[in-house]
Amino acid sequence: MRPGRGTLPMLAVLLAAVLVAWGIGCRKGSSPGHEGVPPGSSFAAVTLQQGRSPLDLSLTTGKAVYDHYCAICHGETGGGDGFNSYNVKETYGVKPTAFADSTETASLKDSEALTAIRKGGLAVGKSAAMPPWGHTLTPGEVADVWQYARSLTEAAHQP
Amino acid sequence: MRSCRKNPAGRPGLARRRTGGSLRPAIALGLALVALAGCRAAPSGPPPPGDAASLPAVLENDSLGVHDRCTSCHTGLLDASHRLDAEPLTAHPGHLLDIHPPRRFGCTPCHGGVGEATAAREAHAPGIDGVRFAGDATEIACGKCHVNEVTLDGAPHLSHGRELVRRAQCDGCHQIGESARSGRPGPDLSGIAARTNPIWLFRWIKNPRDYASNARMPRFEIEDRYVDALVGYLLTFRTEAPFDTTAFPAGDPTRGGNLVRLSFCISCHSIDEKGGTGAIDLGRVGNKLPRARLLRILAATHEADPGTLMPQYRFTNAQVADVAAYLSEQFSDPSFSSADADAALPRLGTYWPTEAERIEVGRRVFKELRCGNCHAFPGGEQWIRIGPILSNLEDKKDAEIPWGRTTFVRTLADYVWHKVQTPEVYATVPHQLKMPTYDFTPEEARDVTIALLAQADAEVLPDAFVVRSRSDESLAPPGEFGRLVQRYRCTSCHSVNGVGRNISYDLGLEGSRARREWLVRYLKLPYTIRPILTVRMPVFNLTDEEARVLADGIAADWRDPRIDALGDFASGPREVEAGRRLFEAGGCMSCHQVGSKGGYVGPSFTSGATVGEQFRRGWLVQWLQNGHDIKPDVLEPRYGFSRDEAQALTAYLMTITPDAPGSPR
Numbered sequence: 001m002r003p004g005r006g007t008l009p010m011l012a013v014l015l016a017a018v019l020v021a022w023g024i025g026c027r028k029g030s031s032p033g034h035e036g037v038p039p040g041s042s043f044a045a046v047t048l049q050q051g052r053s054p055l056d057l058s059l060t061t062g063k064a065v066y067d068h069y070c071a072i073c074h075g076e077t078g079g080g081d082g083f084n085s086y087n088v089k090e091t092y093g094v095k096p097t098a099f100a101d102s103t104e105t106a107s108l109k110d111s112e113a114l115t116a117i118r119k120g121g122l123a124v125g126k127s128a129a130m131p132p133w134g135h136t137l138t139p140g141e142v143a144d145v146w147q148y149a150r151s152l153t154e155a156a157h158q159p
Numbered sequence: 160m161r162s163c164r165k166n167p168a169g170r171p172g173l174a175r176r177r178t179g180g181s182l183r184p185a186i187a188l189g190l191a192l193v194a195l196a197g198c199r200a201a202p203s204g205p206p207p208p209g210d211a212a213s214l215p216a217v218l219e220n221d222s223l224g225v226h227d228r229c230t231s232c233h234t235g236l237l238d239a240s241h242r243l244d245a246e247p248l249t250a251h252p253g254h255l256l257d258i259h260p261p262r263r264f265g266c267t268p269c270h271g272g273v274g275e276a277t278a279a280r281e282a283h284a285p286g287i288d289g290v291r292f293a294g295d296a297t298e299i300a301c302g303k304c305h306v307n308e309v310t311l312d313g314a315p316h317l318s319h320g321r322e323l324v325r326r327a328q329c330d331g332c333h334q335i336g337e338s339a340r341s342g343r344p345g346p347d348l349s350g351i352a353a354r355t356n357p358i359w360l361f362r363w364i365k366n367p368r369d370y371a372s373n374a375r376m377p378r379f380e381i382e383d384r385y386v387d388a389l390v391g392y393l394l395t396f397r398t399e400a401p402f403d404t405t406a407f408p409a410g411d412p413t414r415g416g417n418l419v420r421l422s423f424c425i426s427c428h429s430i431d432e433k434g435g436t437g438a439i440d441l442g443r444v445g446n447k448l449p450r451a452r453l454l455r456i457l458a459a460t461h462e463a464d465p466g467t468l469m470p471q472y473r474f475t476n477a478q479v480a481d482v483a484a485y486l487s488e489q490f491s492d493p494s495f496s497s498a499d500a501d502a503a504l505p506r507l508g509t510y511w512p513t514e515a516e517r518i519e520v521g522r523r524v525f526k527e528l529r530c531g532n533c534h535a536f537p538g539g540e541q542w543i544r545i546g547p548i549l550s551n552l553e554d555k556k557d558a559e560i561p562w563g564r565t566t567f568v569r570t571l572a573d574y575v576w577h578k579v580q581t582p583e584v585y586a587t588v589p590h591q592l593k594m595p596t597y598d599f600t601p602e603e604a605r606d607v608t609i610a611l612l613a614q615a616d617a618e619v620l621p622d623a624f625v626v627r628s629r630s631d632e633s634l635a636p637p638g639e640f641g642r643l644v645q646r647y648r649c650t651s652c653h654s655v656n657g658v659g660r661n662i663s664y665d666l667g668l669e670g671s672r673a674r675r676e677w678l679v680r681y682l683k684l685p686y687t688i689r690p691i692l693t694v695r696m697p698v699f700n701l702t703d704e705e706a707r708v709l710a711d712g713i714a715a716d717w718r719d720p721r722i723d724a725l726g727d728f729a730s731g732p733r734e735v736e737a738g739r740r741l742f743e744a745g746g747c748m749s750c751h752q753v754g755s756k757g758g759y760v761g762p763s764f765t766s767g768a769t770v771g772e773q774f775r776r777g778w779l780v781q782w783l784q785n786g787h788d789i790k791p792d793v794l795e796p797r798y799g800f801s802r803d804e805a806q807a808l809t810a811y812l813m814t815i816t817p818d819a820p821g822s823p824r
Contacts, residue, residue: 042568043576046605047296054243057252064253069794072691072760073749083691084750087758091748122744131746135799136787138254140239 055147062148065141069133070149074099078152092129099149100156110146117142213237218265218274222621225265227274229282236261255313269300295609296572302613304620306336308628310661312791319603320610326375327597327607331532332546336614343542345376345533346464350399354452358496360390361507363447368598370447370495371440372432376533377595380583383503384510385524391514392521396537402455407480415485418478426652426662426694427469430490435694437651437662438468445491453483461646468651468660473700528593545593549611561585572608579611580604628657640712647699647709655717662694668789670718672778677768678710686767690752690759726777730810738811741804750795754817760794765817779809 052060067076073088073096075081080098089095098104112124117137121130133142214236218227235241235248242250259269267274276282298317305311309321328344329335351360359370364386367374424441425434431442448456455463457479460471474482498505511517525531531540552571560574563585567573577584580601582594599607635641644650649666650659656667673681683706685696701709750760757763764770770779782789783805787797800808 041601043296043570043572043605043608044568046576046601047294047572052294054245054249054252058242061253068792069796072794073758084758084760087752087756088749091756091758092746120744120746128744128746129749131749131796132798133796135797138239138257140242140250140252141254143239143242144252 058144058147059151061141062144062146062151065137065145066148069136070145074149078149078156080104088129092127094127094129096129099152102153102157105150105153113146113149114142117146214261218261220263220265223265223268223624225267225274227265227267228277229266229272229274230261232279233266253313258313268303269297271300295605298609299613302610304624305626306614308626316606316609317613320606320608320613323599323603323607324610327377328375328533329549329611330544331542332529332544332594334544334548334550335611336550342466343533343535346466348393348396348530348534348536350396352394352397353399353449355447355449357390357394357507358504359447360393361386361504362495362501364389365501365503369500370443373429373436373440375439377597379528379595380590380592381524381528382590383506385520387503387507387510388517388521389524390507390521391511391517392525395518398537402451402459404451404454407454407458407476407483410477410480410482410484412481412485412488414478415481415483416489418474418482419485421698422472423695423697426697435662437660441486441490443490443492443495445487445489446495448486450483450487453486454479457482468648470648470651470697470699471646472697473702528595550614552612563587572612575611576601576604576608579607636712636716638712639708640716643705643709644712647701652694652696663696664790666713666717668717668719668722668778670714670716671722671775671781673713673773674775675710675714677773678713679706680768682706682709688762688767690763722781723775723777725780726775728776728780728806730806734807734810735814736811737804738807738809741800741808742811745798753815764812764815769817770815771813774812776809776813779812780805783808 066074071082073082073084075085075096075098078099078101080096080101082096085096097108116124116126116130118132118134120132121127123132137145213234214230216228216231218225218230230236232247233249235244236251237256238250240250241248242252244250265274266272271284272282273284274282276284295316298314301311301314301317305314305317309318309325311318311321324330324335331344363370363374363376364379365383366378367376368378427435427437429435429440429442432440444453452463456469457472457474458476460467460469494500496504508517511520525536526540529543529545530536532542532544552575555571557569560569560571562569562574564587565577565584567577579597580599582596583589583592586592635645649655652662653659653664653666654661655665657665669678682699683701683703685698687695748757750758752758752763753765767773780802783798783800784802786793786795798804
């Protein structure tokens with residue numbers, strides 16, 4: 001149970017608002033803040049991530065999975081340019097998909113990508129260079145990591 | 160939904176927690192919103208029975224005191240297709256429910272709240288500090304069962320916090336949970352006057368991080384004159400066992416530099432912040448250590464410092480002199496000792512009217528700050544923890560917290576968070592505090608706070624739920640093998656069955672993994688196994704006899720016969736061919752090199768040694784089927800191979816040579 005996950009952003013904003021207001025109020029009336037610790041900053045402020053909607057939580061999980069397993073070939077920001085991408089190209093003749101490149105991702109159907117993640121590139125008629133992850137990741141993690149890979153396209157095309 | 164069958168009396172530790180006064184209005188408002196949203200979105204009935212992803216409306220486990228109705232509303236917890244739905248329908252994020260099935264663990268042990276409640280508002284009553292439900296602070300709950308593991312999957316903040324607590328040696332002055340520190344983490348101060356110089360001592364004590372960014376010793380907020388007094392007192396520790404330096408020639412810095420690179424000192428030490436994190440930065444080592452001390456550390460490492468993690472290298476006297484010359488020449492920073500760096504330096508030794516008074520004041524300061532809790536020194540003293548016990552932090556009452564004149568949010572977590580960042584923050588009189596400063600960033604302080612609150616949970620759990628890692632007891636096997644493991648400090652980088660440090664991989668199954676002939680060869684001349692790694696095994700210049708003893712010891716002691724037995728299977732051309740097809744379909748060469756092709760992520764299959772030369776068959780079968788059980792964070796996917804498939808692939812891998820890689824599609 002994660003009570004308040006959906007309403008957490010609201011709760012967080014509310015908390016933050018109350019805390020800030022409270023901090024300012026006290027500062028006016030009493031001693032100044034101490035050096036090195038800005039007044040009003042709190043444990044909650046460094047602990048609660050702002051706006052943890054289910055989508056954010058999904059992206060957080062997706063990013064953790066992506067950074068650990070995928071970035072080494074597909075690149076940290078999805079450029080298809082990870083540390084190992086050159087070797088993949090040399091060995092298999094194809095380079096890892098660049099999620100940051102909208103021309104590459106435009107033709108990628110969600111169902112095809114999810115199958116490729118779960119069962120490997122061969123399962124969708126592509127290269128065996130992409131191994132299967134369906135026994136490593138849970139169905140939720142597969143969905144989350146694809147959500148995150150998708151978000152890299154948007155991130156790359158933001159002004 | 161109206162009535163509330165709350166029963167806090169039978170639920171120690173869950174319902175009794177309160178939050179600081181200042182948070183209450185916010186939480187009350189927030190909870191009202193949660194309650195509203197919860198009711199609005201509540202489904203009309205329980206999900207259909209029999210669905211694998213569905214949970215009963217009430218989760219019960221008497222041994223944990225769990226009677227959680229949370230799943231009455233939170234119905235999609237196990238269903239990945241609901242992961243983007245709004246509360247309360249959304250799936251649980253991440254993979255933690257896979258290893259903590261809700262039917263066994265319930266919800267409230269991790270998230271707090273009141274599981275029996277039938278109204279959302281009652282159910283979502285705040286935890287210990289009003290934030291446990293949310294985000295990172297949920298990890299505080301992990302510590303209830305995982306009482307002492309430092310690296311905990313799924314709890315990055317708690318893991319980081321525990322690592323920081325261990326590194327900072329908080330348990331030198333505080334009792335923390337089950338921590339039982341053995342020995343003192345700092346060096347023995349006997350003879351320190353002969354090992355360094357007054358300028359270095361002054362600057363080090365004033366702020367160790369001015370000397371080395373990764374220094375472990377904390378900074379004590381004391382005035383310069385007291386630092387000066389401490390230097391005066393430390394300079395009376397003159398007695399150092401004599402060390403004859405006449406056997407060492409002048410030394411050639413160029414040759415020394417080559418040796419430093421070959422020996423991979425930077426696998427552990429950083430130099431100007433580049434390199435390993437396991438040992439202190441060497442960027443200014445020339446400012447600290449005189450030549451005689453450098454020679455001694457390099458030539459007689461464990462005699463110079465019995466507690467060190469550093470291996471004893473097999474350098475000749477000439478090589479020792481070369482390395483010492485290189486370190487002295489290359490890593491001395493004149494500006495470190497200048498008045499520009501610290502305006503107090505010219506006054507060093509002049510703060511006190513007489514040397515006797517300086518020494519006497521220094522002795523008192525040394526005693527007051529309990530330097531002896533971390534350092535042995537001549538005529539040493541008993542180790543007494545002078546800080547408050549931190550084992551039951553949660554029991555601290557609001558009124559007991561000495562907030563001083565601060566205007567912080569008043570929760571226990573906030574108190575700890577500010578305290579570990581800026582210990583002086585609650586002090587009413589400056590420079591009187593004994594607790595030193597660790598210069599934690601706000602995020603580091605958050606993780607330390609999570610770790611301290613996590614270990615502080617006083618709940619008594621059934622044994623079946625408590626997970627405990629083994630203690631760091633001495634690992635050395637007996638006999639000559641053990642002596643060599645000690646001499647080369649194998650466990651400074653490797654763990655053995657989970658005990659030891661984790662700079663490199665666990666050696667507990669090495670005897671089942673590697674062939675003895677390969678071990679002898681590799682120990683004598685280590686090479687790069689995984690190109691992606693930046694840390695390297697040093698070249699120790701082992702003698703043939705030492706390499707043989709180590710390989711025999713590893714083969715005899717660090718193995719699992721059950722894994723060895725997996726290698727007993729028949730294989731012919733048919734299996735090899737089946738294995739080759741699996742190899743090609745699996746994309747193995749995306750990560751592994753064969754000949755000149757392949758990736759840089761996993762070990763090369765042919766450079767240095769072929770698979771057949773390096774590995775034992777049983778281990779490969781085990782790895783291919785259950786590699787993630789051996790090394791949970793390994794990048795290699797779990798393929799779900801059957802035993803037959805794992806055997807076939809093993810049979811094929813054993814045949815690979817640089818020229819016969821199979822043909823990747």
